Amino acid sequence: MTTRSTTRWPLSLATAACPPSPPATSTTPRRASGAWPRRWRRSGPAAASPSSTGGSTSPGPPTCAAATRWPGCSRGTRERWRGRRSWRRSWRSTSAGPRPRLPKQGIPDGHTPSSWLRELTEQGFRERYAGTDHERAARARVDAELEVICRKDFAGYFVIVHDIVAFARSRGILCQGRGSAASSAVCFALGITAIDAVYYQLPFERFISEHREEEPDIDVDFDSDRREEVIQWVYDTYGRHNAAQVCNIVSYRPRMAVRDAAKALGFSTGQQDAWSKTVDGWSSVVEGGGDPRPGGDARR
Structure with a gap:
């Protein structure tokens, strides 16, 4: 995992999991540094109570990557974000994938x-x-x-x-x-x-x-x-x-199959290329099915 993907990944996760709350009105400015205005910070239950704000609640700070930076955030928000960070650390430590368990070896007694x-x-x-x-x-x-x-x-x-x-x-x-x-x-x-x-x-x-x-x-x-x-x-x-056996299955393209077959039969390089150029694709091999040499009977 590169440094760039390590840096961007938590931010994209946090944004997808809990998008920031939009301002109450479009005229409310946002600071250039990215910090939310002080009046948006919740200082306690009174700030979130409709009766204390004249029937409407003021928007709180964003519940995403910087949630723990605002001391006025609810406890549940901080605990959820801490849980995400803990899960992210455990994911990074196990991102290499599981290792195969080896069978019992002939280890003498008293040895590891x-x-x-x-x-x-x-x-x-x-x-x-x-x-x-x-x-x-x-x-x-x-x-x-x-x-x-x-x-x-x-x-x-x-x-x-x-x-x-x-x-x-x-x-x-x-x-x-x-x-x-x-x-x-x-x-x-x-x-x-x-x-x-x-x-x-x-x-x-x-x-x-x-x-x-x-x-x-x-x-x-x-x-x-x-x-x-x-x-x-x-x-x-x-x-x-x-224990298991593993094998490789090699598949040939039409021209390469003709070229390698001609090489195995001892024909010259020029003859190999000439025969391979007469094959356009799989359809030519299936429909022809005969002598690939120029002038040969392709219907046999």
Whole structure:
């Protein structure tokens, strides 16, 4: 949420919820500073009584964004506005949306997800960073990353990914982490990725940043011939109600479909473009339904 929208949103909410009361007459001037005249302020019950004002009540101050600035406002008005401000603060604190609840991880007794992640990272640190020229820099980097990961409550997710990768490698299944996770020294120490983020000076903020309210995403590729073994292990370990497969459905436009089909068949780029230009839209494909080559039988 930008600063501008944060500033304007409460005002638009207040205006929609309680529009300011109009002046009693159009000839009553309003101060240029935006403050309402003193005579419009209610000083007590007598000011709101019709008998004390000759049968009419004087308009009170506006019951919107500046309601609490007038001490003469009714108590109910002030309490309603305080309730709106309290609701607005709670909405801002939860505007990032709900986080998914992780399934039960294999955390040993006496450990929390954070402490167990630190233990696993320390084991990997001794294997991958101990004795290197940048061991001291790696120690500082790993400690800083763990601090951010644990503060944002992502430790359980890292433990799950580590367990999946450890299972695949114990069965001799080729796997490799990729994407923005390669910028993490913790992922390298856990054996998820094979890129030393400290040696190559990759920024951790590309993967996880304290200024972004989003879940981490660790992409891991598995051997296509044995990927089903990993999928079934995930189902058996975490339960089918806690795991799901996601796929992308790619749809082609007519010209792109003709061009890619011609490319797959080994035709030249010029021939691909020539055939694709003969297709005007979906109707041409549906009505033609035949040989897309110029002069071909489109009715077959």
